[in-house]
Amino acid sequence: MTATLRIKIEYAGNSKEDNSSLKFVYVIDSPRATTIDKLITDIQEFIVTQFGLHNMRLVDLVTDDGYILMKQNICVDVLNNNEKLVCVDMDRFVAKNKSTLNFEDTWLKLEQHDASDNIQKSLTVGVNNAGKLYVYLFGGRNMQGLYLFNVFELLAMVCDESEEIDHFQMKIPIMSSSEWFISAQWTHDPTSNNTLFLVGNLKTGDTSNILSNKLRIHLNESTKTIEKGEVIPLSNQSNEDATQMAAQTQVRLDELKKTIPSPSRTGPVLDTKVPIAKIYKHECAGDSPILIIQGKESSVDVEQEIFARDDSFRNLITITDIIISKKPVVLPEILTHKRSAPAEKPIAIAQVQVHYQWHDGKWLDCEDAKIAIASGQQDDRRKIVTSILNIEPDKLISVSIYAAIRVKGNPNRNNMTRSRAHRSLPQPLKLKIIFTDNLSKTCSLIVEQMNRPLQIITKESFLKSKENDVNKLIAFIYVDDCEYDERSYIAVYIDKEHHVVIGDEGSYTFMNKAQMRTRQFNAKKSGKTEELIEFISRSDRMVTSLFDPETFLLYAIRIELTSTTSKTVETVLLPLDEIK
Structure with missing residues (x-):
């Protein structure tokens, strides 16, 4: 009878690649006295000592064709000499059986x-x-x-x-x-x-x-x-120990609350009030037989260029539904398509200018003044842009006026705040349309433009937009940039899952009680009392976790927001008892 039994072992570990498998020959010294359970233990010890794979545990041995060996069986009864066995470690065993x-x-x-x-x-x-x-x-x-x-x-x-x-x-x-x-x-x-x-x-x-x-x-x-x-x-x-620990934490939190500084705000803030000034309609003036009026659908649209060039940019102006006719014709009869006088010779607009009024009352020239009329083609959105226009007697022409104001500095940085007259221009912005006819006579019409109130986020609008997410608002901290008509903010709130959320619409982070404990552990280990939350911090905003120097309790968040004109610094105490 054979005193020993020679078997071939394969152990693949966590990898499924054949080329990474561990293969070796193992000799069972006493196959008649060794159970499969004992063989698994012996092979595990052999792998640990011979190959240095310490943090592993074998669970089963499987034949080359996939049959599991019962642990109570004796080796000599179920194994043949030179038989190949595959090791099943704990990781594979868990993956196979966890679903049960x-x-x-x-x-x-x-x-x-x-x-x-x-x-x-x-x-x-x-x-x-x-x-x-x-x-x-x-x-x-x-x-x-x-x-x-x-x-x-x-x-x-x-x-x-x-x-x-x-x-x-x-x-x-x-x-x-x-x-x-x-x-x-x-x-x-x-x-x-x-x-x-x-x-x-x-x-x-x-x-x-x-x-x-x-x-x-x-x-x-x-x-x-x-x-x-x-x-x-x-x-x-015991529960009494936990209650006592919570009470001690609250006492310390009350002490830390007294050390939190008052909020600091420097620099101007944006004016979000509805303007009091009104827009007036003006009448045509001048000695030219050309008559200019502002139609019922007339609007004054302004748009800032995206980029500045040589430290300046243009505020583009479009004045729509400007109605042009010849003065001798009675306007009400034109509107009803009636004729009250014999046909007259047409007159032409030889030159168009647009001026804007500055803060001191002086009128300054706009750039690139042009007239735009419908092309007459099927797609009436297409315009013909010109500086010369013939006006037939007894006819009305609806045109748009294009112009631009040269502004020093930089335009605003997003589409919403670029769709307005620049903050350096007067409000209301008065624009004078001037036509010179082919007889060298002129006529003019003043139109006015008023910026709409800035649609910037406030605590109230934030809460309305997040009503399904916010359980309790802890703080809404903002800074205004009066150079670019912008507001940036950081909100701190408890969400519906009772996690604390910090950030804005674009980037935010949240912490639950477990994650806060991890930050506290790491702070205590390193001795830090402050830690920058890098994920939501950048050059113009710094969000910092504050730890108690005695207990390393994460008790507050310091928020620093900076713009080109203003700065806000505020420290927010966290409601630790409300965070889960």
């Missing part, structure tokens, strides 16, 4: 956020959809453990009078040097022959406290079922 677990009806659950690595760690015990008891340990995506037990395996533990059950421990991480761990361990119930205890422990890396509970499990031998017993708390921290 019922997380809705758990028997025992220990859960704690670990601020040291910002991971919610947990130990969960229950019954899966195949009736097996599961013990699931979660310490992160790459740190999981899953153990399944059927009723016969548990009954065997009850009947086993040896102490070996006390050493069957489920734990992650495997290495004992870690600052955190999750473990579960079976123990006998000395008062019953059909009961087991499962003791669960969870310690995070940010505290010395250990969460610990004991679950009693009843085994019904006649029905071959596993039944849930009571959960016995073993943790040393």
Whole structure:
């Protein structure tokens, strides 16, 4: 009979690529005395010592054609010499079996956020959809453990009078040097022959406290079922301790509140009031027989150029529905298409000018004054632009007037604030249209333009736009840029999920209680009392987390907003009891 058994082992770890698999030959010294369960342990130790893969755990051995070897079997009974076996480690075992677990009806659950690595760690015990008891340990995506037990395996533990059950421990991480761990361990119930205890422990890396509970499990031998017993708390921290800690935190928070400085605001603010001045309609003046009036649909549209050139840009002007006719013709009869006099000779507009009135009352020249008329083609949106126009007697012509005002400085930076007269121009802006006819006579008409109130965001408009998201507004902080007619802001609020949200419409960040604990842990570790929130900070706004120098409690956010004309600095106290 063969004293040893030679087998070929393949271990692929987390990779599915064949070229990264670990392959080696292993010799079983006593195949008649070695179970498959013992072989799995021996191979795991061999991989750790020979290849240095320390943080791994083997769960099963599978034949080359995919059959799982039963752990209670003896090696010599199920293995052939030179047989190839594939190792199944914990990661693959979890991936294959996690979908069978019922997380809705758990028997025992220990859960704690670990601020040291910002991971919610947990130990969960229950019954899966195949009736097996599961013990699931979660310490992160790459740190999981899953153990399944059927009723016969548990009954065997009850009947086993040896102490070996006390050493069957489920734990992650495997290495004992870690600052955190999750473990579960079976123990006998000395008062019953059909009961087991499962003791669960969870310690995070940010505290010395250990969460610990004991679950009693009843085994019904006649029905071959596993039944849930009571959960016995073993943790040393009581509810009174937690209440006392919360009270101490509130006392310290009240002390920190007194240190928060008053808000600081320097520089001008934008005027959002509705203008009091009114726009008036004027009559045509001059000795030319040309008559100019402002039609009912007339408008004065202004638009700033996108870019400045040589430290200046043009404020483009379009005056629509300007009606032109010849004076001797009675205007009401023209409108009703009647003739009251014999036909007269036409007259021509030889030159068009547009002036604008400055703050001191003087009239200054506009650039590029032109007349635009409909092309007469099917697409009447097309215009013919000219500076000369013939006017037939007894006819009305509706035209648009184009012009531009040269403005020193830079235009506004977005479409909404560019669609207005520049802040350096008077309001209302008076524009004088001047026509010179072919007889060198002139006529003129003054039209007025008024900017609409700036549509800038306010606390009220922000709340209205976010009514489905905001549970409580903590602060609305803004700074105005009176050079570009803009307002930037940062809002701090509690959302419907009771997270604190910081930011504006374009970029924001949120923090829940767990994430705040992580920031506090890192601040304490580094000794920092301030930390810039880089994701939403930039050169013109700095958002900084403030930590208590004694306890490193994250208690406030300092917001600094800067524009070309103004600056706002405000520190916002966080309502810690409202954040979950």
